[in-house]
Amino acid sequence: MPQIETTARTTRGIQQTLFAPPVPARPEAPAEAKGVVYTKRWVVELLLDLAGYRAETNLIDTMAVEPSAGDGAFLGPMVERLAESCRTLNRPLSDCAASLLAYELDEESAGKARALAVRILVKSGATRALAETLAAGWVRTGDYLFESGRIEADFVIGNPPYIRLEEIPEETAMLYRDAWPAMRGRADLYVAFFEAALRQLRPGGVCAFICADRWMRNQYGAQLRNLVTSAYGVEVVVEMHNADAFADEVDAYPAITVIRRQTQGSTVVATAGPEAEHISPRMLSDALHPARRRGQSAALPGLRTAVVDTWFKGSDPWPCHSPEQLALLRRLEDRFPKLEVNARVGIGVATGNDSVFITKNPNLVESSRLLRLAMAKDIATGTLEWSGHYLVDPWTCRPRNGEGLVDLGKYPRLRAYFAEHATALKKRHTAVNNLNGWYKTIDRVTHALAAKPKLYIADIKVLWNKPSSHLLENYRLEAAA
Ligand SMILES: C[S@@+](CC[C@H](N)C(=O)[O-])C[C@H]1O[C@@H](n2cnc3c(N)ncnc32)[C@H](O)[C@@H]1O
Structure with a gap:
């Protein structure tokens, strides 16, 4: 199999120097196999199609890696496609020794994966001896995160384990973090699998995973998003929350991501519902392929798709749950100037005590x-x-100097009302710091804005994740006078 000896390599004319994966230190006790969730056949076929791991192409002279093989849910169909590729190209199966590599921590599962590969190879015409030799070379019992470092791949395809940090022994977690810097904060183990996969890709190579999708939006995924947007292109994202993707119930929200080591082009963003399982994977993958889908018009049941021509930058979150909304947002961004160019964006007046001030x-x-x-x-x-x-x-x-608060002496009813609530008003943080202005609201009111036309945006409270009572409720409509 191909080995690389260099410690650094550059991507083809794109943004970042990629450092070859490290050869990490290993923990004394090998990690325990966890995160065992098996993928259904239709999802496997879909991922292989999306990645371009297709029997009609030359798969013999490429290297495909399955980083966490389990019993061989991906490995089996990969071997079938590889054998088919041999038939099409009239090449012997013995040419495939360096075409596949699978890792599995658990010896029993690795054994089953090997046995599956042997059965498929024998069915495809290999002698038992050749089948056993190939399978033994392809399936390694070991830790992908410690062993894959020096191998370059054209395809890394699979379903990495989801294991929370607290479930990994401290020593092992430390070594993983040292080797895979995208694994930051409370990052789940799958973040390291993504990083390891991306870093072992050859130019043009592709990583196609079905995996929990939290990293696309949360804090612990920021480094990984940054790695992706700095040197790779996101081709396809399929939200699979309601699709039946796994053999067992899974306590995670999965998505398919297809990420290639090449400059970012258009991305197909999609959601797959329960009906998607009954569509042929080839039809699904054609509908999801950025180039192939252009000519397609018929909608497929259970699949909603949109093409996004510009992807997110840096470590910005990827809010991909609604393809249509994302595509609309992108179109609006492309066609119109930013809101701030012609308008002032504000959030109204916080009072510190709505029950008195409203x-x-x-x-x-x-x-x-x-x-x-x-x-x-x-x-x-x-x-x-x-x-x-x-x-x-x-x-x-008409504020002159100072605070701009009214003289309560001129408004006897206002003075009486505030006096009635003085105890509560003076307890507010804003009043504790300003005893003369104890009846102020936290934010100042700018009366000149009251008569200006306004665009009210209710969702702003969702974006800023504030309880409903604190934002729009304080928007001024117009002066009562
Ligand atoms: C989510 S399962 C996926 C299995 C299979 N690829 C599938 O999709 O059905 C993840 C597998 O990764 C294995 N695993 C966990 N940590 C690993 C590691 N560090 N290196 C290799 N395999 C690992 C587990 O034993 C488990 O079989």
Whole structure:
């Protein structure tokens, strides 16, 4: 099998120097096999098709790696396709010694994977002796993360184990982290599998995994996203949360990702539902292939797809759960300038005590001290329907020096109202730091903005992950005066 001796290599004219995978130190006690979840045949065939591991091509002179083989859910179909490729090209099976490599930590599973490879090879015409020699060379009992370092691959395909950090012995976890720097924070073991796979790819090589998809959005996936966007192209992402992908129930939300060592082009983003299982994998993969799908118009049941022409940058999260929304967002970004170019983006006024500062009573204080508010539910229908809420406004319309708070002496009803709630208002952090301004809201009101046209965006509260009462509810609609 091909070995590389260099310690660094560069990608083809793209952004980053890729360092050849390290040869990590090993723990004294080998890791225990965990994260055992077997993949269903239709998903395996789909992944192989998407990766381009197709029998009609020359698979003999390529290197395909299965990093966590289990009983051989991927290895079996890979051997079948390799044998078929030999038949098509009229080449002997003995030419395939350096075409496949599979790793499995668990000896019993590795044995089953070897036996499966032998059965397929014998069925394909190999003598038992040749079949056994090939299978013994292809399937290694060992830790992919410690052993794959110096091998270059055209394909790395599989379903890596999902193992939480706390389930890995400390010494082993430390060595994994040393070897695979994308495994940061509370990263699951599969992050290291992605990194190891990506780093062993030859130019043009592809990593096709079905795996938990949390890394695409969360903090611990940031380094891995950065690695991907700096030197690879994301070809396909298929959210599989509702598809029946595994032999057993799995406590994780999986996705298929196809990532190639080449410059980023268009990406097909898709979601597959339960019906997808009943479509032929070849039809599915054609519908998901960036180039092949261009000519296709018929929608397939259970599959929603969109093509995205620009991918995310740096370590930005990949919010891929809705292909249509993502594609629309990209089209809007391409066609229109940013909102900030022609508008000011604001989040309204935080009060520190909504029950005192927000009212529906139009007679509570002087009417010039009540400012109409748009609440989140006022725009729930898409059209603004004011629910009658006001802000009890302590800010002057013409601030001169200092804070810009009104002189309570000029507004006796406002003074009485605030005095009634003085204890609660003075307890707020903003008041503790400013005893003279104890009746201020946390944010200042800019009255000049009240009469300006506004675009209310309810989802902003979702984006910022704040409880509903703190954002849009404080948006001013217009001055009551
Ligand atoms: C999610 S299962 C996938 C098995 C098979 N590829 C499939 O899709 O059905 C992951 C497999 O990885 C193996 N495994 C766990 N850690 C490993 C490691 N560090 N190196 C190699 N295999 C590992 C487990 O024993 C398990 O069989």
